[in-house]
Amino acid sequence: MPTAPYTDAERNAVYRAIYERRDMRHFRPDPIDPAILERLLHAAHAAPSVGFMQPWRFVRISNLELRKNIHALVDQERVCTAKALNEREDEFMTLKVEGILDCAELWIAALCEAREQHIFGRRTLPEMDLASLSCAIQNMWLAARAEGIGMGWVSLFEPEALKSALAMPEGSHPVAILCLGHVDSFYDKPLLEHQGWAERKNLKALLFDNCWNIPCP
Structure with a gap:
């Protein structure tokens, strides 16, 4: 693998995807090109994972009745x-707060069963399985933005109810409902900020120097 830095254009494209990524709620129903969808899934699977455990599992919801049940x-x-x-x-x-009935693709991101066997990096921080899955979701999100595809992460659900609806095994855990689809436009800022629910915090207030609450110089 080459060690040379990215060109200015390549680097700018990475930062553009990061800063223009949005949690989308408004979608068009037209289908996503299967080749694009495959690239998004490969991007998710390329994510880092603690101890290389790769705890992510993705369930495609292609049944309309099941989609309606998830929406309920x-x-x-x-x-x-x-x-x-x-x-x-x-x-x-x-x-x-969601676009479940509108998006072209609906996927469930979940943690696999039998995660207790993965001890490397998790002995004192077992939640690193969730951190690893979150990295996979973020990879998919950034790749989707680069492809011009909208994606929304929905976390408003009772996990056991969704787990039962998907016949998931004991020990597995659903984490996110992912809406994917074409959009007319991307929000110019996060939708919840646009709607006045919250504002982005100032980065400087979140940076500490050596001790908690000691501001960085």
Whole structure:
């Protein structure tokens, strides 16, 4: 593998994908080219994983009734989340939080069963399996943006209910519902920021020097 740095154009393309990646909620239904979809899945599978455990599993939802059932699970959790937000309940209910019935492709990202056998890098930090899957999802997200494909990560669901719906084995764990599809345009900033739900924090406030809460110079 060459050690030479990327050209300016190549490097700029990487940063462009990072800064223009968006959690998409609005999709067109037209299908994704199978070759593009395959590239996205290979990008996910190329992610780093602690101890090279590769804990990710991806389930394609091609059955329309199952897709509708998953949407119902998400809508149920949406209502529960709204109630848990107390004074922000009404505000939350106005947000668009998923595109499950609109996107061309629906995938479930999950952790495989029997993960306890993977000890390398996880003896004191067992959650590194989740960190590894998150890297795979991020790889797919960035590749999708580079391909001009929108992707949205939905986490509003009760894991055991989704696990049952997909006949997943004991010890496995669903983590994300991934909506993939063509979009008319990408949001110019995160949708929740655009809708006034939250703002991006200042990076300097998140950087510490040697000790917690000691600002970097």
